[in-house]
Amino acid sequence: xxxxxxxxxxxxxxxxVFSGIGFKxxxxxxxxxxxxxxxxxxxxxxxxxxxxxxAEGRVTVEGGGEDLPSVASASxxxxxxxxxxxALSVEENLDFWRAFQGEPGLGVEEALETVGLGGxxxxxxxxxxTGQRRRASIAKLLVSRRPVWLLDEPTAGLDxxxxxxxxxxxxxxxxxxxxxxAATHLPLGLQGAKGLVLGMTG
Amino acid sequence: MLALFLRDIRLSIRAGGGALIGVIFFLAVIATIPFGVGxxxxxxxRIGPAILWIAALLACLLGLDRLFQADREDGSLDLLxxxxxxxxxxxxxxxxxLAHWTGSVLPLVVAAPLLGLxxxxxPLGIGATALTLLIGTPAITFIGAAGAAVAVALxxxxxxxxxxxxxxxxxxxxxxxxASYGAxxxxxxxxxxxxxxxxxxxxxxxxxxxxxALALRHGTD
Numbered sequence: 001x002x003x004x005x006x007x008x009x010x011x012x013x014x015x016x017v018f019s020g021i022g023f024k025x026x027x028x029x030x031x032x033x034x035x036x037x038x039x040x041x042x043x044x045x046x047x048x049x050x051x052x053x054x055a056e057g058r059v060t061v062e063g064g065g066e067d068l069p070s071v072a073s074a075s076x077x078x079x080x081x082x083x084x085x086x087a088l089s090v091e092e093n094l095d096f097w098r099a100f101q102g103e104p105g106l107g108v109e110e111a112l113e114t115v116g117l118g119g120x121x122x123x124x125x126x127x128x129x130t131g132q133r134r135r136a137s138i139a140k141l142l143v144s145r146r147p148v149w150l151l152d153e154p155t156a157g158l159d160x161x162x163x164x165x166x167x168x169x170x171x172x173x174x175x176x177x178x179x180x181x182a183a184t185h186l187p188l189g190l191q192g193a194k195g196l197v198l199g200m201t202g
Numbered sequence: 203m204l205a206l207f208l209r210d211i212r213l214s215i216r217a218g219g220g221a222l223i224g225v226i227f228f229l230a231v232i233a234t235i236p237f238g239v240g241x242x243x244x245x246x247x248r249i250g251p252a253i254l255w256i257a258a259l260l261a262c263l264l265g266l267d268r269l270f271q272a273d274r275e276d277g278s279l280d281l282l283x284x285x286x287x288x289x290x291x292x293x294x295x296x297x298x299x300l301a302h303w304t305g306s307v308l309p310l311v312v313a314a315p316l317l318g319l320x321x322x323x324x325p326l327g328i329g330a331t332a333l334t335l336l337i338g339t340p341a342i343t344f345i346g347a348a349g350a351a352v353a354v355a356l357x358x359x360x361x362x363x364x365x366x367x368x369x370x371x372x373x374x375x376x377x378x379x380x381a382s383y384g385a386x387x388x389x390x391x392x393x394x395x396x397x398x399x400x401x402x403x404x405x406x407x408x409x410x411x412x413x414x415a416l417a418l419r420h421g422t423d
Contacts, residue, residue, distance in 0.1 A: 046422075049280075049284060050284065051283065051422045052422065069287060070287055072284045072285075072286060072287060073287035075284070077280060077281065079277050079280055080277075081275075081277025081280075082276065082277060083277035083278045083280065083281050084278075085209070085213060085276065085278070086276075087213055087216040088209070088212060088213065092209070095205070096206070096208075096209045097281075099204075099205035100205050100206055100285065101281075101285065101288070102288055
């Protein structure tokens, strides 16, 4: 499994945010995207995921076989929104994503344990604090399997302990041959990750 | 897909889901008509099917703006769009439409016979109107999905969706009402308009979700 971007460019509202970006991530590799606010980190991730059309160039996965023909099908996308329903309980939310996304990974209870929300599954998602919501959202990465994780500010709102726990999860994912692309301005504790700095000038 | 259907049904009956809003609106409109038209029982029973249909149509349009907007606001829509390779987006939309119909529109169909009594309709007419509503309202939801997908990014898109969708629902309304009349008023036929109504629903069950999926794919930002 390889994630390859060639000469990638993205634009927002007709204005080029970045261009000419290329990278190649092998199994177990990670890419950290940094840059000031408005540098296009989120746009970059959305272009990779296929939510926004690339202005130029392309992103492909290789070696995914028939099951994973596109980047979108091989990826978990964790945006800055949590994609959870406030009216449903945490368990119901995760049960839904587990069933909908397919290729089930950890059980819901186990995933919640892993992110330190054990025993809170029965609460409506709306009752959780910002950090807990983020952790529940991270649990969503664990309930179904995807080789590529696209993370947009994954640790926003997390406390020190949760950050370390999440760093551990990412380490585990890479050891299993997963690929991570994370946009952040906080240190994520990813060792040996490639770096990419997006500037205002591209 | 079943998971998505169940989730949307669950959301529609939980607090803030809005499943009852449509029924209450429907009830309010029908209850107001006799006050406006006057206590002429013959007139009421004559316009009954049409009034039921128009009120149901408007009540259907009421909740449509939340069909995709709620998912967009919490980020779920991105993940639904990204799952396109596993679950074709048009089928995802179809599932959401069916869940929306079951949660918000089916209660209208169930309430229609009761409200038919308000309009002094005879039992056969009430039955025919409820049946045409049952067959015809899914079509409104399917067209509405396309409108809702186009207006998904607009913060107050509800009215725009109604304006976009209303002209397209006119055929459904025409054949729904004429089938309802056909059941009670000789020599007007019942079966022919009813079959066209069913055909419209089937046709729009394909076209609506496809158009909505296309709009959603290009509407992500």
